Amino acid sequence: MDTYMAADLPFHGSPVVPEMFDGNKVIRFQCREGIACWNACCSNIDISLTPYDILRLKQRLNLSSAEFLQQYTVPYEMEQGGLAGVKMRPVENGTACRFMTPEGCSMYTDRPTACRYYPLALLSMRRQDEYTDIRSYALVKESHCLGHQENKESSIDEYRREQGVEEYDDLARGWHQLILKKKSSGPSVGKPTKSSLQLFFMVCYDLDRFRSFVVSDGFNELYDLDTKDTIEILGDDAKLMLFGFRFLKQVLFGENTITMKKDAATERMVRYQEKIQRLEQEAVSKRLAEQDEMYEDTED
Numbered sequence: 001m002d003t004y005m006a007a008d009l010p011f012h013g014s015p016v017v018p019e020m021f022d023g024n025k026v027i028r029f030q031c032r033e034g035i036a037c038w039n040a041c042c043s044n045i046d047i048s049l050t051p052y053d054i055l056r057l058k059q060r061l062n063l064s065s066a067e068f069l070q071q072y073t074v075p076y077e078m079e080q081g082g083l084a085g086v087k088m089r090p091v092e093n094g095t096a097c098r099f100m101t102p103e104g105c106s107m108y109t110d111r112p113t114a115c116r117y118y119p120l121a122l123l124s125m126r127r128q129d130e131y132t133d134i135r136s137y138a139l140v141k142e143s144h145c146l147g148h149q150e151n152k153e154s155s156i157d158e159y160r161r162e163q164g165v166e167e168y169d170d171l172a173r174g175w176h177q178l179i180l181k182k183k184s185s186g187p188s189v190g191k192p193t194k195s196s197l198q199l200f201f202m203v204c205y206d207l208d209r210f211r212s213f214v215v216s217d218g219f220n221e222l223y224d225l226d227t228k229d230t231i232e233i234l235g236d237d238a239k240l241m242l243f244g245f246r247f248l249k250q251v252l253f254g255e256n257t258i259t260m261k262k263d264a265a266t267e268r269m270v271r272y273q274e275k276i277q278r279l280e281q282e283a284v285s286k287r288l289a290e291q292d293e294m295y296e297d298t299e300d
């Protein structure tokens with residue numbers, strides 16, 4: 001199952017019902033112990049993880065973020081040449097989730113967002129170059145899932161509350177916004193460099209490594225963080241993660257979300273302006289070259 005964050009509309013043959021709903025839509029669905037299809041959904045997984053999913057699972061398993069990533073996940077590209085995502089790694093030589101047991105999910109209270117959303121798909125759309133997204137939902141009907149034949153009815157908003165999705169959504173919002181902004185941004189942001197892609201991966205998924213980065217001399221030479229705020233951020237995984245999203249807005253999109261030391265800020269602004277100028281010049285040269293080619297073709 002992978003029903004979460006379906007940013008594009010469903011394609012032909014997909015189990016996603018091609019109709020978009022808001023939170024008031026009433027659905028008929030119940031998953032309960034004893035149902036004939038028990039665990040069918042967890043036997044064949046394709047689950048993308050949010051940074052908050054990783055945070056919860058690594059805490060539950062008492063692992064560092066690096067250990068969790070290595071043992072339980074595989075990285076993937078969310079779009080060609082773009083930002084990286086992380087998926088759950090199924091059992092060795094199989095498709096089942098590592099947390100599946102005959103009694104159900106062994107991580108139930110810390111299960112990932114995708115598992116909580118099922119059988120809903122979240123459809124996110126964004127305006128060009130903005131962080132804001134418009135959300136709606138679709139229903140996923142897979143033939144193996146008998147939950148749709150149960151009699152329980154609830155609105156999508158009620159179902160989300162029941163599944164504890166709201167906290168997960170709130171804490172993943174900054175991450176979604178970064179992805180949407182990256183996907184919809186124009187040439188002024190340009191193609192991300194290898195180092196900015198690595199930085200995105202570390203901040204979003206390898207939180208304990210990001211913590212070491214925040215206490216490093218290099219970071220402190222650049223950023224002007226209040227001591228009290230720093231202590232709070234370093235002592236709380238969720239606060240560190242949210243700080244990381246703010247940090248990425250600054251690094252990836254040139255926003256002033258974290259105060260920089262004066263000299264570092266001036267230098268950075270000059271570098272950013274130079275980058276914008278270079279990208280604009282490249283875009284103009286490309287357009288001129290295309291025009292030249294077009295005229296040459298016409299003359300032939």
Ligand code: SF4
Nearest residue numbers: 042097099100105115
């Ligand atoms: S985390 Fe739990 S609910 Fe999600 S696929 Fe694994 S076993 Fe199933």
Ligand code: SF4
Nearest residue numbers: 031037039041145147
């Ligand atoms: S009803 Fe659906 S979600 Fe529940 S166990 Fe069966 S297949 Fe999984």
